[in-house]
Amino acid sequence: MALPLPPGLVPSEVAFLCEMEHVTIVPRQRLESIELLSGATPSLRPPRREDIPLWLALLLKKQRRANILPPPWLHVDSLRDLIHHETVTDPTGWSLPPPPPVRADGRGNARRLNSDATTVLSPPFLPSCTSSAPAGALPYHWFEFAEMLLAHASDDVPSASDVRSLLRDLQEVRAAKMRTSIAGLESGVDGVMSLLGVGAMELSESRGFVTGVVEGVRKLGASAEASRREEEEERGGADDDEPSDDDMGI
Amino acid sequence: MDIDDILREVDPTSSGVPNETSDLQSLTRLWVAERSAPELLEWPSGGLFERINDRIKAQIEKIEILTGDMDPKTNFALIVIQTELERYKFLVRSYLRARIAKIDKHTLHYLSSEELRNRLSETELAYATRHQALLHNHYLSSFLSSFPTQLQNLNDTAGNVSMIDSPDLDAAVFIRMLRDRPVTGQGTDADITLNASNGEVLILRWSSAKSIVEDGDAELV
Numbered sequence: 001m002a003l004p005l006p007p008g009l010v011p012s013e014v015a016f017l018c019e020m021e022h023v024t025i026v027p028r029q030r031l032e033s034i035e036l037l038s039g040a041t042p043s044l045r046p047p048r049r050e051d052i053p054l055w056l057a058l059l060l061k062k063q064r065r066a067n068i069l070p071p072p073w074l075h076v077d078s079l080r081d082l083i084h085h086e087t088v089t090d091p092t093g094w095s096l097p098p099p100p101p102v103r104a105d106g107r108g109n110a111r112r113l114n115s116d117a118t119t120v121l122s123p124p125f126l127p128s129c130t131s132s133a134p135a136g137a138l139p140y141h142w143f144e145f146a147e148m149l150l151a152h153a154s155d156d157v158p159s160a161s162d163v164r165s166l167l168r169d170l171q172e173v174r175a176a177k178m179r180t181s182i183a184g185l186e187s188g189v190d191g192v193m194s195l196l197g198v199g200a201m202e203l204s205e206s207r208g209f210v211t212g213v214v215e216g217v218r219k220l221g222a223s224a225e226a227s228r229r230e231e232e233e234e235r236g237g238a239d240d241d242e243p244s245d246d247d248m249g250i
Numbered sequence: 251m252d253i254d255d256i257l258r259e260v261d262p263t264s265s266g267v268p269n270e271t272s273d274l275q276s277l278t279r280l281w282v283a284e285r286s287a288p289e290l291l292e293w294p295s296g297g298l299f300e301r302i303n304d305r306i307k308a309q310i311e312k313i314e315i316l317t318g319d320m321d322p323k324t325n326f327a328l329i330v331i332q333t334e335l336e337r338y339k340f341l342v343r344s345y346l347r348a349r350i351a352k353i354d355k356h357t358l359h360y361l362s363s364e365e366l367r368n369r370l371s372e373t374e375l376a377y378a379t380r381h382q383a384l385l386h387n388h389y390l391s392s393f394l395s396s397f398p399t400q401l402q403n404l405n406d407t408a409g410n411v412s413m414i415d416s417p418d419l420d421a422a423v424f425i426r427m428l429r430d431r432p433v434t435g436q437g438t439d440a441d442i443t444l445n446a447s448n449g450e451v452l453i454l455r456w457s458s459a460k461s462i463v464e465d466g467d468a469e470l471v
Binding site: 013020032055056097100120192203215224 | 270276278279282286288326327330331337340344348350351354421422426433434435437449452455469
């Protein structure tokens with residue numbers, strides 16, 4: 001009954017999430033709009049492009065009812081740029097994620113900053129894998145998305161074999177960065193560690209290891225941390241360089 | 251699609267997100283959060299689950315009607331509807347199972363105070379209370395009854411050691427920012443504040459992340 005899986009998403013669950021990403025297709029057959037739980041699908045009229053969830057696109061592709069348009073970041077040139085960025089321009093950090101999509105709302109605000117939106121959208125519900133996504137920026141679900149597209153729709157990806165080998169290079173470069181960032185924990189663990197631009201599958205892959213290291217370091221340093229906190233408390237409000245909540249109350 | 255949907259689509263001041271999408275986003279976020287957080291999170295208020303359950307029920311009824319006429323044209327639509335229904339049901343089921351796993355692990359902890367009890371839904375509370383009662387009775391009849399009376403409790407706190415096992419709130423979690431804001435985290439060597447931008451993934455302790463996640467400024471990944 002109860003879920004036996006460990007905390008944190010496992011790779012198959014990440015792949016499930018990735019299948020919710022929207023992707024652009026070119027239909028080859030007419031298909032009326034279908035009322036789904038996640039909203040109605042657009043009615044498909046060839047050759048008008050439409051954005052639909054990836055799981056549906058793969059289903060249509062399998063039945064040869066549609067072709068999938070790979071997102072701009074999955075083209076050979078974009079991937080070369082990304083590898084160049086990862087290896088030469090910035091050999092320490094990951095390449096930046098795509099900028100959050102912005103929709104003007106007539107008052108000069110962008111949608112993501114719209115405070116009256118009850119639910120802020122985040123991947124996989126942002127259009128980061130459609131044909132309107134920017135080139136040269138890897139979205140959160142880049143690895144799973146590219147793998148799935150190459151596995152099930154490789155004839156829709158231009159120069160698929162090049163893309164495949166470039167993706168492997170990219171993955172290796174980024175995996176090495178993940179390992180370096182963990183090695184950086186040796187010199188001390190700060191309260192917050194940023195992994196700007198990391199992908200979902202990379203996170204899921206090294207989640208157990210990273211949390212294991214952070215937990216281990218925390219338990220080893222628990223007594224040192226407790227004494228440091230005590231000291232800070234004694235110094236009281238005079239210590240202003242750390243405006244944490246505990247200090248403010250004193 | 252009715253007139254309201256069309257109006258919402260062309261209205262530049264609305265967020266442009268249809269109800270179905272925002273509900274799916276909420277459900278997905280809840281599921282991911284529950285799968286990643288070290289402790290049980292609040293049961294969502296605002297009728298999200300009632301809405302989702304009603305929609306699933308209506309969809310099942312629709313499938314039952316559609317399977318009646320075996321028109322090859324509607325056949326494919328039926329496959330799509332069923333696939334989507336299964337995906338949706340998986341999300342709901344996985345979410346509930348993740349919660350039950352946490353309740354099972356620390357039943358007495360979640361029943362110990364009013365504030366913690368409020369995190370459970372009605373059915374979960376009934377499940378936890380009955381499960382704990384059955385377990386206690388079983389222990390009593392199998393071995394606890396032969397102990398001295400003062401040692402029969404399962405929730406003793408004598409000697410400054412609580413028998414109630416509680417989840418580790420300082421466990422490290424991964425969060426993704428939904429808005430730009432500074433994030434303060436407690437660390438072993440230093441407490442630091444980082445200016446995090448939208449979309450950035452951070453590692454920090456759940457105890458530091460909790461308030462940010464509850465404010466809706468970040469989500470667990």
